[in-house]
Amino acid sequence: MNLTTGTLCALIGSPGCGKSTFAAHYPDSWRVSLDTYRKLATDSEIDQSATPVAVQIQNLLLDARLARGLSTIVDSTNLHPHVRAGLLARARYWQRPTVAVLFDMPLATVEAQNAGRDRVVPQHVVRELHQLLPTVDQLHGEGFTTVHLASDLTTTGSTR
Template structure:
């Protein structure tokens, strides 16, 4: 098992938040694989490709089912998805509240130029316009705290808080 990049309490919902190519999946790979819930994986399982956005509703349902299964057992869950939309984060927070579990947000505040360069080197390249649009949705640490996350970590190529 690899060294865990953060001290995560038992039963935590840990939301990784950032645009495609910001380093979320690389970061998540440092946790045990059983902790990580990834929409790309579930889209690929449903449609033979993680790029098929038509499989997103099924992927979201699978993620919710597995998240509830882990939280009901007091197990950690690292949500490896963009999590850039406030409604998505609100849903994760609501599930954590339902199971009386702690929450952590890890904000990948990486410059757009860095993300676009990384995106070009990925196996599955996301359209640069989509990456830029998603990058503009990046919340602040203060916003995440106000939404209800108990702990917020910020990761950036400029300075690293984690």
């Protein structure tokens, strides 16, 4: 998937669905991730008590990148509408296009992938978050310029 320069791309999906694997096909500098900032703040990606400071770091970096017209991939679950609204507001402020990639994987696939990760999220949490997946129409209604289904995208070859 090619991104227009300056695009904010929000990856949307439950833990274990492949968001970080997808993001790894793009330059590291493009990626902002709450897991990374939680780890930097606490030495643990899963320490949810660090989420408020992680969000502050993410927002600071989002503004810095969007102000400069740099493409940015938000590699977090982004499953709650208020979180997506905040991302969209930042993109609007900086007059940047928005793309959502919806990881529409079946729950059984997500659970299997999650079980095989180094950092396994509890199954009940994965199930709860998977139920929050928005629809393509919902994402368009929220204001995303373009919405892709991850199941339709190929992550092989050049994605830049």
